[in-house]
Amino acid sequence: MKRYLLPAALMLLLLVAGGTLRYLHLDVLLWQNWKLNRQPMPEQAFNLGRYRVDIEALSIPELEDDLSALTYNSDSDTLFGLLNGEPLIVELSLDGQLLRRIRVSGVSDMEGLTHIDGNRYVIAEEHRRRLLQIEIPADAQELDVSGAPSLTIALGDSDNKGLEGLSWDEQRQRLLIVKERDPLQVLVVTGFADQTGGSSEISISLEPTLAPADLFMRDLSSLTLDSSTRHLLLLSDESHMVVEYGADGQPLSLLGLWRGMSGLRNTVPQAEGLAVDSQRRVYVVSEPNLFYRFVPRQE
Numbered sequence: 001m002k003r004y005l006l007p008a009a010l011m012l013l014l015l016v017a018g019g020t021l022r023y024l025h026l027d028v029l030l031w032q033n034w035k036l037n038r039q040p041m042p043e044q045a046f047n048l049g050r051y052r053v054d055i056e057a058l059s060i061p062e063l064e065d066d067l068s069a070l071t072y073n074s075d076s077d078t079l080f081g082l083l084n085g086e087p088l089i090v091e092l093s094l095d096g097q098l099l100r101r102i103r104v105s106g107v108s109d110m111e112g113l114t115h116i117d118g119n120r121y122v123i124a125e126e127h128r129r130r131l132l133q134i135e136i137p138a139d140a141q142e143l144d145v146s147g148a149p150s151l152t153i154a155l156g157d158s159d160n161k162g163l164e165g166l167s168w169d170e171q172r173q174r175l176l177i178v179k180e181r182d183p184l185q186v187l188v189v190t191g192f193a194d195q196t197g198g199s200s201e202i203s204i205s206l207e208p209t210l211a212p213a214d215l216f217m218r219d220l221s222s223l224t225l226d227s228s229t230r231h232l233l234l235l236s237d238e239s240h241m242v243v244e245y246g247a248d249g250q251p252l253s254l255l256g257l258w259r260g261m262s263g264l265r266n267t268v269p270q271a272e273g274l275a276v277d278s279q280r281r282v283y284v285v286s287e288p289n290l291f292y293r294f295v296p297r298q299e
Helices: 002-018 020-037
Strands: 051-059 067-073 078-083 088-092 098-105 110-117 120-125 130-135 142-144 150-152 163-169 174-179 185-190 203-206 222-226 231-236 241-245 251-256 271-276 282-286 290-296
Touching: 020 241, 020 251, 067 163, 067 222, 067 282, 078 110, 120 163, 130 163, 174 222, 222 271, 231 271
Parallel strands: 067 110, 067 271, 098 142, 110 163, 163 222
Antiparallel strands: 051 290, 067 078, 078 088, 088 098, 110 120, 120 130, 130 150, 163 174, 174 185, 185 203, 222 231, 231 241, 241 251, 271 282, 282 290
């Protein structure tokens, strides 16, 4: 009974403390958190409601601003992120320490990044709506990607609401891409980064399992697919949440990124990147240069 009363009490407290604007940001988060917590949880689910932060708002002092996007490389057991202002790709340890800076030329406004295999990655440029397939050698400090294989995706608009996040689906050999908003979309690209080495035909479509009504966030900042369960995690900056979706596209659980939720002392200010490691720990990076790690609470 107590856990069902908590969202209402928390909403009232924050409403009094912060005014109506805070309510407008919290209403969907708290309602969905309450609703999802009431349903039976599949055994293989992340069950994000039991996750708690164990590294909170760790500043990466070598990076001043614009830390955006995140992906996990299981071969190196490290994380890779990027800066969308200064053109840098960065390698991070699993506790948020900077291991390497890689200056990138031939690209602008990088927003998305995902690891494919070995040293191969795909990055996304938001304004140009362009994907680039690149190689990051283990000792690279500089990269020129001007000649990299690329794919431009026409989204029918010209504003700053383009390609935001990428995730590689190894089992089905396809890229999953989130469009920020207007409308919220999860796109599927096949034939661009497949590992077969063949000349597959490129196709672009909407992810058919995700109904628009189930994308209840205000925007989409990033995503990551868990290959073992085929569950998808979607990150929303404006709604301050990570939502787990099952393989059938149904929402299962929610990780709140607001102060007082998930063990957080303060709200994650601008969550832009999301990744999951081999131990199913969840990582979030936030502009300007903040690193978060969430781990499942032991029952």
